[in-house]
Amino acid sequence: MDGDLRDRVERAAETAALFNALKHDSDAQVDAILGPLMGENPAFREHGDEIPAVIAPVIDDVNALGTAEKRERLADLAPDRLAELDAADEVDDRTLPELPNVDDYDEVRLRVAPNPNGPWHLGHARMPAVIGRYRERYGGWMLCRFDDTDPETKRPDLEAYDAILGAIEYLGFSPDEVVKASDRVETYYDHARTLIDAGGAYPCSCPAEEFSALKKEGTACPHRDTDPETAHAEFDAMVAGEYDAGEMVLRVRTDIDHKNPAIRDWVAFRMVDTPHPREAAAAYRCWPMLDFQSGIDDHLFDVSHIVRGIDLQDSAKRQRFVYDYFDWDYPEVLHWGHVQVDAYDVAMSTSTIKAAVAAGDLDGWDDPRAPTIASLRRRGIRGEAIVEAMVGLGTSTSNVDLAMSSVYAANRELIDDDADRRFFVRNGVEKTLLGGPETAEPPFHPDHEDRGVREIAVGGAVRVEPADVPPNGQRVWLKGLGPVRHTRNAFEFTGDDIEVVREGDVDVVHWVPADDAVPLRLRTMEGDETGDAEPGLAAHAADDVVQFERVGFARLDRVPDDGEAVAYFAHP
Secondary structure, eight states: OOHHHHHHHHHHHHHHHHHHHHHHTSOOOHHHHHHHHHHHOGGGGGGTTTHHHHHHHHHHHHHTSOHHHHHHHHHHHOHHHHHHHHHHHHHHHHHSOOOTTGGGSSSOEEEEOOOOSSSOBGGGGHHHHHHHHHHHHHTOEEEEEEOOOOSSTTOOOTTHHHHHHHHHHHTTOOOSEEEEGGGOHHHHHHHHHHHHHTTOEEEEOOOHHHHHHHHHHTOOOTTTTOOHHHHHHHHHHHHTTOSOTTTOEEEEOOOTTOSSGGGTTOEEEEEOOSOOSSGGGTTOOEEEOHHHHHHHHHHHTTOOEEEEEGGGHHHHHHHHHHHHHHTOOOOEEEEEOOEEOOSOSSOSOHHHHHHHHHTTSSSSTTOTTSOBHHHHHHTTOOHHHHHHHHHTTTTOSSOEEOOHHHHHHHHHHHHTTTOEEEOEEESOEEEEEESSOSEEOOBSOTTOGGGOBOOEEOTTEEEEOGGGOOOTTOEEEETTTEEEEEETTEEEEOOOOTHHHHTTSSEEEOOEETTTOEEEEEEETTEEEEEEEOGGGGGOOTTOEEEETTTEEEEEEEOOSSSOEEEEEEEO
């Protein structure tokens, strides 16, 4: 390597190392710098054996600098790269706005409040992603409260509690406290009795249609002025289960002339005949409505900021009446719109997914065709990638579209460096191989030469995908092996130089040996694909993520000693 080229290599390596160290707020590594450096500078490639030794001391010098010194040096070498870093930081700040009035609180206290009526679909990930990031930003506290006080219309699924906690952990967060609202029913009863004493609640036995008509007219129901003693007796009878469903409710006294009829004397408790599925809560028949239950809990757990969907705007209006009766300060509220994902044929709805699983249309919640967190996890997509994509949506009150490509792009950055390359041929066409090396040596990773090569015994025949079979008389390059010509229904090794690929005359294709290939089923969003993987796949274990060259990344689900392996496709 001459002196001029060495200077260019050192300068490019210093720029790349500075950018990498500042972006990730950590030391730059030779392996992380080498791949992009070679990819962006084709002239360096023929000196690949010398490059690592040249750039290693440069990277050590960069790592010895402080952050301010790194920024100053990058500004001298490549001001556009520094501007790129700063622009990315600005975008991160914009996507999640500052929470309002944080200085008014000793601690930012947040809550995720899942309804455990089933495992989470992809849209549910937005809640822990955004709230978790806010907790990290402010060094705050996070509660996971299961809002499970509806045993009938949103009946809890006993397996969903642990599934949801597992999903939160997979996304990278751990609640500071976990509670179930169904364990706190007596607390809600106590507050209901205090509210009756304050003149803020009364039992009502009006039929639902009758009360609805009165409410729309702005006319008070005849039970509104029930004296406290009678009100307590009737509420105690509710608690004792002496009424059937629909026979009696407890209403919060609000403004009977409120411009929004939905706010007028809303229901705080109702009777439910269906027992709760949790044994500890099965005896209760008088259950709080979500607006009452969550309003009480948000105060008792000192929640400072509530982040929730735009469809719950009326909840704050209802709950403020309760807070006023108790002389409590209402938390800060941030609303957002719905997340929509159009990459799936199955609707992103808990009830719809449940029905599809029950009907056998989906194998389960982790079926690759399901728009669920369990599915993405089984496909080998990191929770961090989902969080990045969700945080990138910001907190707009408008409905937003989640592009799965943003999840895939974030995941690719996380897994690409560690994922070994392997060959997988679908619907393979077998061709006898005439001549050529006995062993192929494709690299484990094109950007990490230090990992070495996969030694694949070729044998007397190979399989390629149908679209990769060239017309008779034309050539292809079998990756890691060399050039062959399609002739006499066979592949004949030609010995051409790699220049034929660089000049664009020959396509590079993947392949597997015909004799020792591993049968593989690849599960995808479009259905299963079958084929053969290279023999080295058997060295992997379940949960390993590999990149099938020219196919995409996949998580290995089952790699038996013999028989069919199974992998779940992640993304290209």
